[in-house]
Amino acid sequence: MGFDVLIDAVMTVFSSGSAIYVLLGVLLGLCFGVIPGLGGTTALALLIPVTFSMDSLDAMYLAGGVMGATSFGGSITAILLNTPGTAPNAATTFDGYPLAQQGKAGMAIGASATASALGGLIGLFTLLLVIPVARELVLAFGPAEFFLLTLLGLVAIAVSARGKLLRGLIAGGFGLMLAFVGSDTVSGEIRFSLDTDYLWDGIPLVPTLTGMFALSQMIELGLKGGSVAGVAKEAKQRISGIGEGIKSVFVHWTVLLRGSAIGTVIGAIPGLGGTVASFIAYTSTVQSSKNPESFGKGNIVGVIAPESANNAKDGGSLVPTVAFGIPGSAETALFLGILVLHGIDPGPSILLNNEREVYGLIVALTLSAVGASVIGLIFARWLVLITYVNVHVLVPVVVAVSLTGVYVLDGKPGDVVLAMIMGVLGYLMIRFDYPRLTLVIALVLGETAERSFHQTRMISDNEMLAFMAGRPQSVILILLIVLTLLLPSLRRVKWRRGGEA
Amino acid sequence: MPNPLTHGLAVAAAALLATTGAALADWPEKPITFVVPYSPGGGFDSYVRAVAPEMEKILGAEVVVENIPGAGGQKGAATVYRADPDGYTIGIWNVPGLTVPQLLGKSSGYDLTDVTWIGNLATSKYALAVQADSEFDSLEALCSQGEPFKHSDTGPASTSSVTARISMSLIDCPIMNVTGYKGSTDTIVGLMRGEVDATIKPIASLLKYQKSGDVKILMTFENERTLADVPTSTELGYTDFANFDLRRIVGGPPGIPADIQAKLSEALIGAANSAAVQEWSASSNRPLDPVGADEASAIMSNLMEFYTQYKDVLE
Incomplete structure (x- = not known):
């Protein structure tokens, strides 16, 4: 029955000329994605007043267009400038930027576009498949599983910091400390607020990320001089690598599938989202690779994994929404806000009462996933030229635009100050070789980890282990954590044996 | 001779009156x-x-x-x-x-x-709800189960948390507030997952989930019935709850x-x-x-x- 409505929704979007809203959304999403500091959440928050006067279905098309396009837009900046355009693109910088430095930016963008589009489609297809059991799925995962998933993420930090385990742990530990700033979810007490009400709600993610990645990178570039692709002299002729990039995704189809699966699952968990999804997709790909040493130096697989994950997360984040009308991400929360403005009450019967809007959004997301990549590929040829711009022109522009973006989200001057502090800290971390993403991931995970830990403790009457042991879904996650911790040691043993033989 | 200070104040006051007068006429x-x-x-x-x-x-x-x-x-x-x-x-x-x-x-x-x-x-107005197939059929049953009844909430400062803690203290009913749910709908889903025994939330929010067969509303916190078949706190003798x-x-x-x-x-x-x-x-x-x-x-x-x-x- 769902498929009739789906086909109906597809027909409507083309016959009514509403496709223009999707296209508008895609263009807007690409722009907001490309600019560091601005992202999907900002775009949708700014759009809310605009959608008020629109038909509810057209509003869905616009929102879907934006949601599906931002993360691919962000990957372009990640690859070209080592600065994630949106939070989930942070992991893409690891291998995307080295590729750009080698003059292979076209190849990286081609791979990112293809992985984004296919990842998005896989996420949405999975969503359609699980709609009949969405209720059961959402009810099966409680605070105990959320806590274990955050643990899995933290373990991935330790494992990902190859060669610099200590530095990785220091950065992660510092990120966790930052996560505990603000009001305590259990007692409501304000902690470490330095007597300023700015810190009551904790350290916000967007300014932190913008500082850590965009500003620090601009300081680094500014001090170095030259241009991003300055080393690769005859690189201009090699922009044609786009086709090679597209092909690489099909060659590494297992990476694509794993990234998409991770994205879909993590996307469905409120509070985690695309940043964690793409990070876990990246680390798990490095782990299962035959030559993990090739990562961080321009391995194309390192672009495919995070980009497929951060687009697949959109489909996943709609699972709790179709089940009970609850948001799975900041973007879906705004999407539900748009529905309320249009006189629709999201709730457990959202699929029965508002089929039209929900399927409209799914169709828009589908078109957007593909459309954004096609548009992106068309412009990639010119976008790559950014890497040849002299940094003394590039740096002031990026700094000004990204700080404006940070300010626009909530209109708080404190956010701009925080971004600048994080920019300096991030630069110091680059200089002294500490992993920055580790800090950010710990900041994201820390909040959910603390909250779900206390919830599990309370609902299990302080018998957490016994409680988890009685839940098969928890046991599976515990096994995954143990496996993730042991895998590197196991492999080393195997490698040694192989060496001796 | 007028004191320059009082004179100045008088002028300022007159000017202020004049501007407010004008502002009122064509406000806004x-x-x-x-x-x-x-x-x-x-x-x-x-x-x-x-x-x-x-x-x-x-x-x-x-x-x-x-x-x-x-x-x-x-x-x-x-x-x-x-x-x-x-x-x-x-x-x-x-x-x-x-x-x-x-x-x-x-x-x-x-x-x-x-x-x-x-x-x-x-x-x-608030209502008290339990799981659709809950063993508890009244507030009394929740309060007399021998241990504090678990209640789901977003944070300790939220309005429903304030309501739950004050109202239950009025009748000496032990309660354990499980906080940290993301939004009020999530607290209801937490109830459906069986993580807590009951939740006190606005009537309109709970009603959707009663209609879908997921929760059962035991009582509303008001004087006159909003829901025809659910008793109010006042009817049940909890006098202050309607506040x-x-x-x-x-x-x-x-x-x-x-x-x-x-x-x-x-x-x-x-x-x-x-x-x-x-x-x-x-x-x-x-x-x-x-x-x-x-x-x-x-x-x-x-x-x-x-x-x-x-x-x-x-x-």
Whole structure:
């Protein structure tokens, strides 16, 4: 029955000329994605007043267009400038930027576009498949599983910091400390607020990320001089690598599938989202690779994994929404806000009462996933030229635009100050070789980890282990954590044996 | 010879009177900012965005909705409180969400006792719900199970948490507040997953999940029945429970002239009663309870007294 409505929704979007809203959304999403500091959440928050006067279905098309396009837009900046355009693109910088430095930016963008589009489609297809059991799925995962998933993420930090385990742990530990700033979810007490009400709600993610990645990178570039692709002299002729990039995704189809699966699952968990999804997709790909040493130096697989994950997360984040009308991400929360403005009450019967809007959004997301990549590929040829711009022109522009973006989200001057502090800290971390993403991931995970830990403790009457042991879904996650911790040691043993033989 | 200081003051006063007089006659002359102390897309935001266009029509001036989130609504509240009392800045207030921090001395930048109240926009009454197939069929059964009953909530300062803790302390019912759920719908899903025994939430939110067969409402916190087949707390003998509610109330900085206050109040009530807003309210399940300035001010001072009694419970 769902498929009739789906086909109906597809027909409507083309016959009514509403496709223009999707296209508008895609263009807007690409722009907001490309600019560091601005992202999907900002775009949708700014759009809310605009959608008020629109038909509810057209509003869905616009929102879907934006949601599906931002993360691919962000990957372009990640690859070209080592600065994630949106939070989930942070992991893409690891291998995307080295590729750009080698003059292979076209190849990286081609791979990112293809992985984004296919990842998005896989996420949405999975969503359609699980709609009949969405209720059961959402009810099966409680605070105990959320806590274990955050643990899995933290373990991935330790494992990902190859060669610099200590530095990785220091950065992660510092990120966790930052996560505990603000009001305590259990007692409501304000902690470490330095007597300023700015810190009551904790350290916000967007300014932190913008500082850590965009500003620090601009300081680094500014001090170095030259241009991003300055080393690769005859690189201009090699922009044609786009086709090679597209092909690489099909060659590494297992990476694509794993990234998409991770994205879909993590996307469905409120509070985690695309940043964690793409990070876990990246680390798990490095782990299962035959030559993990090739990562961080321009391995194309390192672009495919995070980009497929951060687009697949959109489909996943709609699972709790179709089940009970609850948001799975900041973007879906705004999407539900748009529905309320249009006189629709999201709730457990959202699929029965508002089929039209929900399927409209799914169709828009589908078109957007593909459309954004096609548009992106068309412009990639010119976008790559950014890497040849002299940094003394590039740096002031990026700094000004990204700080404006940070300010626009909530209109708080404190956010701009925080971004600048994080920019300096991030630069110091680059200089002294500490992993920055580790800090950010710990900041994201820390909040959910603390909250779900206390919830599990309370609902299990302080018998957490016994409680988890009685839940098969928890046991599976515990096994995954143990496996993730042991895998590197196991492999080393195997490698040694192989060496001796 | 007139004292230069008093003379100067008199001139200034006269000038002030003249300008306010002129301002009153053609007020409003410029756009009015309507502050929502939360991010776009939430409950308070949608109420304000629904009434703002209708207020525009009545006042003949633009009404600009501005979201100033932060510190659990206190940043927006403080912004409104500190604005010039010329009626061009008003805001929506969460009560008791903002009342309780003030009572506990944990608030900053506002004082609810001298806000210029413009009118009440909506009032949500609470209800107590358990899982659809729960073994508990009454509040008594929940309270006498030998251990504190578990209750799901977003945070300890949330309005429903305040309601749950005070009301249960009134009847000496032990309760364990499991906080940390992301939003009020999530607290209901937590109940459905069986993580808690019961939850106290606004009637309208719970009703959706009763209709879908996921929860069972045992009691509403009110004097007269909203739901035909669910007893009220008053009927069951819990006398004070009907005092608890969540108010979305509109107010401006202290000292807005009475005429401007009246104009704003008239526009707010007119907007809430307009066909467009009424239709929105019915289809989106967001109930309205428009009440004018005088009555809203009286309600606010009563509520302050009511919650002051239970300061100890909250600390």
